[in-house]
Amino acid sequence: MIEFYNKLIENYYIKKKFIKKKIIDYKSFLLNCEYLINNLNIKFNNLNCFVEIISNQGGIDTHDLNKFFLNFYYKWLLKNKFNVEIINLEQSPYGYKKSLLLINNFFSFFLFKNESGLHRIIRKNPLISSKKIQTSYLNLNIVPKIINNVNFINKNDLIIENYRSKGSGGQHVNTTNSAIRIVHKPTNIVVTSQSERSQMLNKKFAMQTLEYKLLLKNNLFVKENINKFKNNKKYIKTYYFENNEIINHVEKQKINLNDYFNLNIDFIKI
Structure with a gap:
């Protein structure tokens, strides 16, 4: 009889823990919904968008990184059921000098706009024999598709x-x-x-x-948007490959680099 009641108590605490977790998940879901609803009426947030990746300082390593980042964004978009097209590639022997995506999804500009600006990458250059650690930069332009021009x-x-x-x-x-x-x-x-x-x-x-x-x-808004971070000389993210760490300077967060690029965590809220 005692064993029976002990089992009942154990099941009670297991169910209590499960329900508590569900309540936390539900609250998180409601907060995300509220966050999206509050931003629905802000100008341009509900629009499709272009994502341009531009190789900046860092030599040929930026071409390899451009291709790497393009593949990352593309895989993430497909995983999350976005309608995405790669519409332009400026190729080099080492990757891409520029690459351009078009995301045809409601609210995509809102989801991606905080990626707009300068991204700093610190890693061993795989394209040189010495594998010297160097700093490279990519510019990301996130541009709302205001009308079907x-x-x-x-x-x-x-x-x-x-x-x-x-x-x-x-x-x-x-x-x-x-x-x-x-x-x-x-x-x-x-x-x-x-x-x-x-x-x-x-x-x-x-x-x-x-x-x-x-x-x-x-478009004046577009020019102001893509120059917003450049004018303030801010980085959006810094990627430390040797330390397996990403610093998100906008959200002031530290992120595990491997989890990030392996799509185990989301780089934006959905």
């Missing part, structure tokens, strides 16, 4: 040319005129796309890249 760009302002792809890319390279070059005559902006086998897809990505560049050029 593709539908409003005057086709008479464009010169659209097709040409044969250059560099690696499969059997289609140098066999079909699938690559696209677009010149926007009023601004002299030139964009190209040759990453896809399909000329139609390359044209789509080139037009989206042109839309992004016109947003950067013509």
Whole structure:
């Protein structure tokens, strides 16, 4: 009989602990909902966005890091069921000088805007034999897709040319005129796309890249947003690869680097 009551007491405490955890999880969920609702009406927060990664100081190591960060963001977005496209890559033998993503999801600008600015990376350079520790920098531009400018760009302002792809890319390279070059005559902006086998897809990505560049050029809010951290000479995050640590300077947090890049923790709240 005593054993029976002991078992009842044990089950009671197990259930109490379980319920307490569920209450904490529920409160956390409600706080996140409140956080999102409070930001729904703030200008641009509910929009899709462009994410541009630009190699900054650090030489060829930044090209390798650009590719590394692009793959990280892309995998995280797919894992969390975002609709994402890689629309432009400026390649180098070591990775990318620039890369551009388009995230077509409600509220994506709000979720990503705190990534905008300068990211500092301290690690052993894998591209040199000495594996010397060096500091490299990437700029991230997070730009709201304010309107669908593709539908409003005057086709008479464009010169659209097709040409044969250059560099690696499969059997289609140098066999079909699938690559696209677009010149926007009023601004002299030139964009190209040759990453896809399909000329139609390359044209789509080139037009989206042109839309992004016109947003950067013509929209005052966008200019102020992407220069916000640069003007204050702040870092968004510092990545210490040798110490397995990330410092988030915006949130004032320390993060485990391996967990972060292995997608075991989220870099933004959802």
